[in-house]
Amino acid sequence: xxxxxxxxxVIGGSFVKALKGxxxxxxxxxxxxxxxxxxxRDGCIIEGYTDPSEIIPQTDLTIIALYPxxxxxxxxxxxxxxxxxxxxxxxxxxxxxxxxxxxxxEDVEYISVHPMAGREKKGYEYASAEVFKDAxxxxxxxxxxxxxxxAFMEGFxxxxxxHSVKIMSPIDHDEIIAFxxxxxxxxxxxxxxxxxxxxxxxxxxxxxxxxxxxxxxINEDLWTELFLNNKEHLLEAMTxxxxxxxxxxxxxxxxxxxxxxxxxxxxxxxxxxx
Amino acid sequence: xxxxxxxxxVIGGSFVKALKGxxxxxxxxxxxxxxxxxxxRDGCIIEGYTDPSEIIPQTDLTIIALYPxxxxxxxxxxxxxxxxxxxxxxxxxxxxxxxxxxxxxEDVEYISVHPMAGREKKGYEYASAEVFKDAxxxxxxxxxxxxxxxAFMEGFxxxxxxHSVKIMSPIDHDEIIAFxxxxxxxxxxxxxxxxxxxxxxxxxxxxxxxxxxxxxxINEDLWTELFLNNKEHLLEAMTxxxxxxxxxxxxxxxxxxxxxxxxxxxxxxxxxxx
Numbered sequence: 001x002x003x004x005x006x007x008x009x010v011i012g013g014s015f016v017k018a019l020k021g022x023x024x025x026x027x028x029x030x031x032x033x034x035x036x037x038x039x040x041r042d043g044c045i046i047e048g049y050t051d052p053s054e055i056i057p058q059t060d061l062t063i064i065a066l067y068p069x070x071x072x073x074x075x076x077x078x079x080x081x082x083x084x085x086x087x088x089x090x091x092x093x094x095x096x097x098x099x100x101x102x103x104x105x106e107d108v109e110y111i112s113v114h115p116m117a118g119r120e121k122k123g124y125e126y127a128s129a130e131v132f133k134d135a136x137x138x139x140x141x142x143x144x145x146x147x148x149x150x151a152f153m154e155g156f157x158x159x160x161x162x163h164s165v166k167i168m169s170p171i172d173h174d175e176i177i178a179f180x181x182x183x184x185x186x187x188x189x190x191x192x193x194x195x196x197x198x199x200x201x202x203x204x205x206x207x208x209x210x211x212x213x214x215x216x217x218i219n220e221d222l223w224t225e226l227f228l229n230n231k232e233h234l235l236e237a238m239t240x241x242x243x244x245x246x247x248x249x250x251x252x253x254x255x256x257x258x259x260x261x262x263x264x265x266x267x268x269x270x271x272x273x274x
Numbered sequence: 275x276x277x278x279x280x281x282x283x284v285i286g287g288s289f290v291k292a293l294k295g296x297x298x299x300x301x302x303x304x305x306x307x308x309x310x311x312x313x314x315r316d317g318c319i320i321e322g323y324t325d326p327s328e329i330i331p332q333t334d335l336t337i338i339a340l341y342p343x344x345x346x347x348x349x350x351x352x353x354x355x356x357x358x359x360x361x362x363x364x365x366x367x368x369x370x371x372x373x374x375x376x377x378x379x380e381d382v383e384y385i386s387v388h389p390m391a392g393r394e395k396k397g398y399e400y401a402s403a404e405v406f407k408d409a410x411x412x413x414x415x416x417x418x419x420x421x422x423x424x425a426f427m428e429g430f431x432x433x434x435x436x437h438s439v440k441i442m443s444p445i446d447h448d449e450i451i452a453f454x455x456x457x458x459x460x461x462x463x464x465x466x467x468x469x470x471x472x473x474x475x476x477x478x479x480x481x482x483x484x485x486x487x488x489x490x491x492i493n494e495d496l497w498t499e500l501f502l503n504n505k506e507h508l509l510e511a512m513t514x515x516x517x518x519x520x521x522x523x524x525x526x527x528x529x530x531x532x533x534x535x536x537x538x539x540x541x542x543x544x545x546x547x548x
Contacts, residue, residue: 136479136480175473176473180478180479181483186519186526189522191461192540192545193537193540194517199450206390213545214482214545215482215485216541217541218538220535220542227526228526228529234526235526238519248460248463249509255505260497260501263467267463268491268494270469274479274484
């Protein structure tokens with residue numbers, strides 16, 4: 001089976017690294033010759049192409065690991081093999097699939113996926129098969145998908161090293177992701193920006209502050225697009241968070257130790273259950 | 275120089291591990307015989323005692339790594355060597371030092387410190403000298419401290435492996451810690467508790483959610499005491515955070531991409547500068 005990964009950045013690069021030695025015939029497409037050269041040197045791809053038309057028409061599974069708007073451009077500008085599967089790793093699915101599915105011919109099956117493993121760094125050099133180990137993977141199912149194709153993607157995710165694979169609709173995906181991914185990003189940004197900068201903050205932080213602000217270093221164009229195209233779900237998650245934050249704030253204001261302890265027991269139990 | 279660490283839990287245990295081979299004469303006190311046995315086996319202490327009166331009166335530097343109320347009990351119930359230094363690692367200083375300093379005889383110098391390196395796990399087995407490497411250390415200076423004692427603690431922190439050592443007043447310590455440590459804990463608790471639990475959350479999370487909620491597993495008695503005894507500073511930090519969170523929420527509601535991008539640039543730059 002011929003697989004082509006388009007975009008050998010940190011996500012696409014991790015795909016080709018995780019596929020090494022798994023019995024697939026893997027190719028790469030990138031505008032960066034160096035990434036293609038490095039992936040071939042690492043034995044992760046058989047060949048690399050800067051011109052996708054040299055390999056995409058022969059590919060059985062195309063994984064487009066590019067920014068949302070560039071995935072759409074790629075779908076417009078390329079001809080896929082009849083009967084093949086095309087996929088992406090875009091962070092939000094409903095608004096994106098509305099556009100993507102319209103661009104696909106009937107004889108090509110589009111299955112969107114979400115590998116829940118990222119890095120704050122960009123580029124092939126930071127890609128790693130390790131980040132997929134024990135991580136979560138979501139296969140987004142739409143009305144056009146065949147059961148056997150969904151089953152194939154499920155097995156493929158396990159081959160990549162993912163521990164859990166869940167199948168769900170675009171709208172369910174976007175609802176849970178608003179909570180588990182988008183809300184943490186809004187929190188990290190707000191925490192970082194709420195610094196009064198009265199002190200030399202970096203000299204007074206421990207791991208908790210480092211952990212909570214790691215994702216405050218954020219790609220402005222990508223995340224603005226993702227936030228605004230999932231605003232109903234995200235605003236709902238933000239409101240739920242504010243409600244809980246206010247409960248703590250009021251308890252602290254009123255010296256209400258009982259409420260604080262109750263809330264700490266609740267969060268501790270939930271975190272342990274994760 | 276004889277140093278005794280009281281409480282060989284995750285913090286006290288890390289102290290004795292970090293002191294190994296640094297030329298000090300190190301002893302341990304704990305109610306748990308096993309921790310004392312393990313620390314002696316590891317070559318981190320010369321001898322362990324369950325009865326502090328056997329070693330404290332001969333000790334030049336006593337570090338009490340216990341919960342705040344237990345530190346106060348220890349100060350009440352023990353006789354320290356005249357001319358010696360006594361220290362603790364309690365997370366908030368103003369309210370605590372008011373009580374601690376009253377319990378000290380004039381011929382013993384109390385210097386509170388804050389090693390900004392913790393672990394969510396408890397006990398000697400999770401203690402490690404590694405957590406101090408490249409971490410931040412704060413020496414809390416009060417009017418009773420001699421300049422040479424403060425200078426000694428500064429050098430001692432570097433011996434432990436800490437990268438940065440800052441000297442500041444109890445009130446300044448509590449103000450910056452409200453932002454860098456207490457606020458992140460309130461956020462983590464609120465985030466964890468805002469889960470509607472409609473989905474099996476653990477299957478849809480990546481590193482960002484894991485990182486932001488690690489400290490939601492929180493010691494209820496300890497943190498309730500720390501929060502309520504630093505409420506003015508903490509409430510101020512919480513309000514600053516809410517202001518920034520609201521700016522993001524309004525921008526998302528109003529499809530205001532410019533404000534989002536501006537805020538993302540700000541948080542990215544601040545995070546990189548850390």
